[in-house]
Amino acid sequence: MSMLTVQGKDLYINNEPIQLISGAIHYFRVVPEYWEDRLLKLKACGFNCVETYVPWNLHEPKEGEFNFEGIANIEEFIRIAERLDLHVIVRPSPYICAEWEFGGLPSWLLADRNMRFRSYYEPYLEKVDNYYDVLLKRLKPLLQTNGGPIIAMQIENEYGSFGNDKKYLTYIKDAMISRGIDVLLFTSDGPTDLMLQGGTVDDVLATVNFGSKPAEAFEKLQEYFPNTPSIVMEYWNGWFDHWGEEHHERDPAETASTFAEMLERGDSVNFYMFHGGTNFGFYNGANYGDEYQPTVTSYDYDCPVSETGDITLKFHEVRKAIAKHKDIGELILPKPIPKLAYGNVTMTESVSLFEALEMISHPIGRANPETMEALGQDYGFTLYRTFLEGPKEEAELTIQQVRDRALVFVNNEYKGVIDRWKNNTISFEVPKEGVQLDIVVENMGRINYGPMMNDPKGITEGVRFERQFLFDWTMYPLPMDNLQKLAFQVGTTPTVGPAFYKGILHVEEVADTFVELDGWVKGFVVVNGFNLGRYWEKGPQQTLYLPGPLLRKGDNEIIVFELHGTDQPGISLIDTHKLG
Numbered sequence: 001m002s003m004l005t006v007q008g009k010d011l012y013i014n015n016e017p018i019q020l021i022s023g024a025i026h027y028f029r030v031v032p033e034y035w036e037d038r039l040l041k042l043k044a045c046g047f048n049c050v051e052t053y054v055p056w057n058l059h060e061p062k063e064g065e066f067n068f069e070g071i072a073n074i075e076e077f078i079r080i081a082e083r084l085d086l087h088v089i090v091r092p093s094p095y096i097c098a099e100w101e102f103g104g105l106p107s108w109l110l111a112d113r114n115m116r117f118r119s120y121y122e123p124y125l126e127k128v129d130n131y132y133d134v135l136l137k138r139l140k141p142l143l144q145t146n147g148g149p150i151i152a153m154q155i156e157n158e159y160g161s162f163g164n165d166k167k168y169l170t171y172i173k174d175a176m177i178s179r180g181i182d183v184l185l186f187t188s189d190g191p192t193d194l195m196l197q198g199g200t201v202d203d204v205l206a207t208v209n210f211g212s213k214p215a216e217a218f219e220k221l222q223e224y225f226p227n228t229p230s231i232v233m234e235y236w237n238g239w240f241d242h243w244g245e246e247h248h249e250r251d252p253a254e255t256a257s258t259f260a261e262m263l264e265r266g267d268s269v270n271f272y273m274f275h276g277g278t279n280f281g282f283y284n285g286a287n288y289g290d291e292y293q294p295t296v297t298s299y300d301y302d303c304p305v306s307e308t309g310d311i312t313l314k315f316h317e318v319r320k321a322i323a324k325h326k327d328i329g330e331l332i333l334p335k336p337i338p339k340l341a342y343g344n345v346t347m348t349e350s351v352s353l354f355e356a357l358e359m360i361s362h363p364i365g366r367a368n369p370e371t372m373e374a375l376g377q378d379y380g381f382t383l384y385r386t387f388l389e390g391p392k393e394e395a396e397l398t399i400q401q402v403r404d405r406a407l408v409f410v411n412n413e414y415k416g417v418i419d420r421w422k423n424n425t426i427s428f429e430v431p432k433e434g435v436q437l438d439i440v441v442e443n444m445g446r447i448n449y450g451p452m453m454n455d456p457k458g459i460t461e462g463v464r465f466e467r468q469f470l471f472d473w474t475m476y477p478l479p480m481d482n483l484q485k486l487a488f489q490v491g492t493t494p495t496v497g498p499a500f501y502k503g504i505l506h507v508e509e510v511a512d513t514f515v516e517l518d519g520w521v522k523g524f525v526v527v528n529g530f531n532l533g534r535y536w537e538k539g540p541q542q543t544l545y546l547p548g549p550l551l552r553k554g555d556n557e558i559i560v561f562e563l564h565g566t567d568q569p570g571i572s573l574i575d576t577h578k579l580g
Contacts, residue, residue: 003183006229008227019267022051023047024052026052029280030071031071039086043085044333046319049088050086059074060134074138075142079142082142082149092153093156093172099279103453107373107446120165152186154233156169159198160200169199169204173185191209200224208233209233209234210232211236214265214267245293245540275306277299280531282480284296285447297535297541298577307579308512309512337512340509342507347558348504350502351487352498359485362476364474373456380478381441381480382457382478385438385474388465388470398464399462399463400464402441404420410436439459483500499565510548512547515544515546516573519570520568522563523560
């Protein structure tokens with residue numbers, strides 16, 4: 001039996017010392033048809049290991065309903081890595097951060113307003129146990145101890161950045177061991193006193209995460225764990241983007257120089273990321289610093305292999321550093337994946353959201369406006385409707401704690417946006433006959449890191465006209481996962497409100513391409529039933545990646561949901577990605 005073990009400051013496999021040169025590739029951010037391509041590029045760069053998180057919310061989207069098909073087929077991803085002779089590190093902790101929706105936690109946890117996650121709170125631990133009963137049973141045959149490629153697994157993720165509940169950490173560790181997880185277990189935290197004190201646990205290997213100054217980081221690790229291996233579980237060689245901010249890049253030579261320093265020291269390194277991929281659908285997360293900061297659809301991360309699978313300058317600089325350190329042979333890469341500019345696609349059919357409500361949703365009546373989670377909804381939009389009797393003189397409409405961005409309509413007339421940033425109120429008067437008030441709220445991604453993670457969506461407290469709370473609401477959940485039910489009408493009459501637009505792309509040769517939406521404001525794009533993710537004119541991301549495997553020869557259906565209307569109902573499919 002071969003097994004990754006710790007002997008003093010060194011790692012061993014088969015009684016031979018090993019320096020792990022690992023890279024993160026998230027199977028859930030890459031279409032399955034490209035898993036092998038991305039792993040081959042990892043191996044070609046000189047790496048000997050791949051690391052991945054496991055998002056709970058992908059695998060248990062509804063409580064008790066599990067998904068391991070398609071992009072969620074983690075077992076197949078691991079078996080491909082095994083066939084390529086790569087070691088595998090798996091991080092299946094309930095929470096993963098990862099700039100992923102709610103840090104990987106399932107949103108249905110928030111249906112219980114008393115829920116306390118990432119702590120020794122028994123109702124939460126019961127949910128974790130139910131998930132682990134299913135997940136770990138699937139991973140157990142793939143462990144190194146059972147002849148598989150998984151050499152190590154994480155028990156929790158950067159927990160010292162969140163809390164210090166050692167009873168909870170021990171519970172998660174024991175939950176894994178009791179289900180047959182007998183490979184090396186570890187934690188990963190920032191290299192500070194606070195984080196290492198809070199996030200580490202007895203008899204579990206501690207690793208650290210950082211982007212620079214490795215000597216200082218490992219010195220702090222050694223203070224707490226003398227004579228332990230120096231392992232960086234996340235070497236941040238790039239960074240992610242938020243809407244409305246600048247696109248991040250990191251100098252390739254500087255990235256490789258810091259990496260080379262660690263190689264020469266004998267440190268083991270996991271690149272976060274090696275290949276970032278895409279936040280398809282509504283799976284992007286968000287941060288909260290001074291304000292709410294939703295993450296863009298692209299998770300390119302400016303790392304060695306781009307979002308679209310391209311080899312970058314950083315790849316070559318990193319490979320050069322490895323080649324100076326050990327023999328990795330000549331560079332052999334898989335055949336490049338073609339990219340094509342298919343040209344313009346005109347949207348020839350449309351239907352407004354208000355016309356489509358009964359097609360894709362069912363009304364729910366309650367006295368109070370409810371959160372998405374209370375309505376059994378995970379992602380997407382919710383329309384809230386009520387009637388205001390009149391007359392009422394002009395006053396402010398206020399949504400207390402809207403999560404995250406609301407469009408307000410009075411008698412179907414667009415009045416403006418109320419959001420969780422600085423757009424807080426809208427004023428109007430109510431005539432004698434009264435008005436219908438519609439509020440369309442978008443969930444732009446639950447916070448995935450820090451103290452503000454309890455982030456229910458929709459209208460979370462209430463709606464006031466002047467000082468008066470409004471009651472008697474009809475709500476339409478709009479998860480946008482059933483758009484095949486839409487009945488479109490020929491033509492695309494310009495509208496200022498939310499609407500669906502449909503067009504047909506005819507393809508003779510299948511290739512990767514990029515959706516450019518000049519003249520559109522904010523929404524998402526669905527191709528052949530697959531949600532590519534969100535667009536927003538404020539950038540920095542200007543195109544959406546459309547992987548070739550999502551297309552087929554012949555006709556392809558493209559649906560654009562646009563919140564603010566467009567007078568240019570057409571899109572362009574180009575051969576260049578524009579990230580800002």
